[in-house]
Amino acid sequence: MKKDQFGSVNRRQFIRGLGLGAGLLTLGKIDLAQAALLPKxxxxxxxxxxxxxxxxxxxxxxxxxxxxxxxxxxxxxVSEKEVGGNSRLAGGLIAVTRDGSQAAKDEYYEDFMKKSSGKGNAALSRVLANQSLDAVNWLKEQGAELTDPMTVAGYRVKSVVFKPGAYKGMPKGLETLRGKLTKKGGKIFYETKAKQLILGESGAVIGVRASDAAGLKDYLADAVVIATGGYGGNREMLETFVDPNADEMMLRGAKTATGDGLHMAREAGAMWVNMGGMASVHVAAVSPKNTAAGNPFMAVAYTLGINKDGKRYVDESLGYVANGKAAMKQPGQTVALVFDEEIKKKPGVAASIKQFEGLGIDIVQADTIGELAAKIGVPAASLEKTIADFNAAVKDEKAPDAQPAKAAFAYKVSAPKFYAFYPLSPGITLTFGGIRINEKAQALEADGKAIPGLYAAGECAGGLYYEDYIGGASLANCLVMGRIAGQQAATAKAPVKKGKEKKN
Incomplete structure (x- = not known):
């Protein structure tokens, strides 16, 4: 399907100048306004x-x-019982600098940019590097309970986790933040769906038109912050922008992440960035028994990824996203992560085992490689040869001559018992494409002009990451840029009304 191209059109002026019908024609099939003819x-x-x-x-x-x-x-x-979007389903890791020094901030920035193949948004990555630690300390002041920082394997970055731990802490943490907001007078309107941004005569965003059980209601404001998440739950957008077959992929994230905020922002003139191809999505190989939490992400780098042919298919040290995307290309899209008794003791592996046990997901185990092969449904001779060849290539925790090579965390698989996280299949966690923003979280048009009164942050904002990210980087983005968006929005002043406001 041919993808939309964006020029330097001032979309708000175009829509106002030519009228709604002509404006909609320029937006194309995927961007038809939702309920464009909403009554007042x-x-x-x-x-x-x-x-x-x-x-x-x-x-x-x-x-x-x-x-x-x-x-x-x-x-x-959604209802109060369903709140939180992808954050509620997340592991809860937030990537932070190892300390507050400039050297630590530079290392954080460099590792983030390298992980995105140098194609991530450099300016926004620098903002995260400069503010991640301070933002986490601020989050604690809001009542969130977080663990002490721990090193993220393979990177010069640390992470904190919502207590009591991975996947279990996010719902409680979000509940704490909601309680803090409402206790101080903030209002949360549940089962209230934002439909359109309201534009003033000057072109500034001055509110949101939303629908609830009683009908339509205008929430007027000096500024609006879009924090609606991505579009992993929108099959049409996945098929159109990511891959013709992406709509058939298993969804790990929230089904409610349907791109609502992206559409509203674009109708108001904002540009979308990093929407195309598999580099625009985050994929992980997870247990079908629990697609959200059944992700042995801390173990991947130490293990051997094995496909249905009993062969390795990826450099596991690249992490769980690289493993997930590689798993998409394997026979039956079903893989295993294999390890032995010694590797089982590695902190990341031990943590993932504990995580699976807590979810009631069994770890496959066997006394011999041949027995393990039978249990994970691969040819015994092939798996035995794959492991023997890999073991022979291991030197100084690297295996440069293995097929494929493994750059780090290479350990021989030779000490019984033998184990596997199995079966694992690829699923979309979240999306990287979205609304173009600047370092102040202002939504931008294609020509770089900020849309007055409109801010966006988190997964709905695109371009920060490309292809992959370091564990904990997504929530770091949500926290840092969300905080900035709120701070900036609080300083905004709605323009003086000179007539009827217009809805885009």
């Missing part, structure tokens, strides 16, 4: 800042704005 709302309420979304980005933005003195409303399209 009979109800309205005024706030300083309106935030759309209740994930970590949305709560960071809302609390930051509230702390700056703003009257804040948060709009959430």
């Amino acid at each position: 709302a009979k109800r309205s309420e005024k706030f300083n800042v309106v935030v759309i979304g209740t994930g970590l980005t949305g709560m960071a933005a809302a609390l930051a704005a509230q702390n700056a003195g703003a009257k804040v409303a948060v709009l959430e399209k």
Whole structure:
């Protein structure tokens, strides 16, 4: 399918100048306005800042704005029991610098850029490097309980996790942040779906038109923060922008991440970036028994990835996203991560085993390689040869002559018992494409002009990462940029109304 191309058109002026019908023609099939002919709302309420979304980005933005003195409303399209989006399902790791020194910030920045093949947004990566540690300390001040920093294997970066630990801590952490917001007077409107941004005569965003059980309501504001997450749950967008077959992939993230915020922002004139191809999605090989939490991400680098032919297929030291994308190309899209008794003792592997046991997912184990092969459904002779060849190539924790080579964390698989995380299949976690923003989290048009009154952050904002990211980097983005969006939005002032506002 031919992908949309974006020029330097000022989309807001184009839509206003030519009328709604002509504007919609320029947006194409994928960007048809949702309920473009909404009638005027009979109800309205005024706030300083309106935030759309209740994930970590949305709560960071809302609390930051509230702390700056703003009257804040948060709009959430699902019920209170379903809040949190992808954040609620996340492992809970937040990547931070190892300390507050400039050297640590530089290392963080360099590792982030390298992980994205040098194609990530350098300016935004530098913002994360400079503010990640301070943002985590701020998060603690909001009541969040986090672990002490721990090293992220293979990188000069550390991470903290919402207590009590991976996957278990996020729901509780988000609940704490929501409680903090409402206790101080902030309002959260559940089952209230944002439909359109409201534009003033000057072209500034001055509110959100939303629908709830009683109908339409306008939430007027000096500024709006879009924190709606990505589009992993939108099969049409995946098929159109990522890959013709991407709509058939297993979804790990929230089904409610359907690109709502991206569409609203684009209708208001914002540009989308990094929407094309597999480099625009995060993929992990996970257990079908629990696609959200059944991800042995801390173990991948230490293990051997084995396909249905009993052969290795990836440099495992590249991490779980590289493994997930490589798994897509394997027979039956089903793989195993194999290790032995000694590798089992590695902290990352031990943590993943504990994680699986807590989820009730069995770890395959056997006394011999041949027995393990039978249990994971691969040819015994092939697996035995693959492991023997790999063992012979291991030297100084590297295996440069192995097929494929392994750059780090290479350990011989030779000490019984033998184990496997199996079966694992690829699934989309989240998306990297989205609204173009600057370091102040302002939504930008194609020519780089900021749209007054409109901010975006987190997964709905695109371009920060490309192809892959370091573990904990996604929530670091949500926290840092969400906080900035809230701080900036709190300083915005709606333009003086000179006539009827227009809905885009």
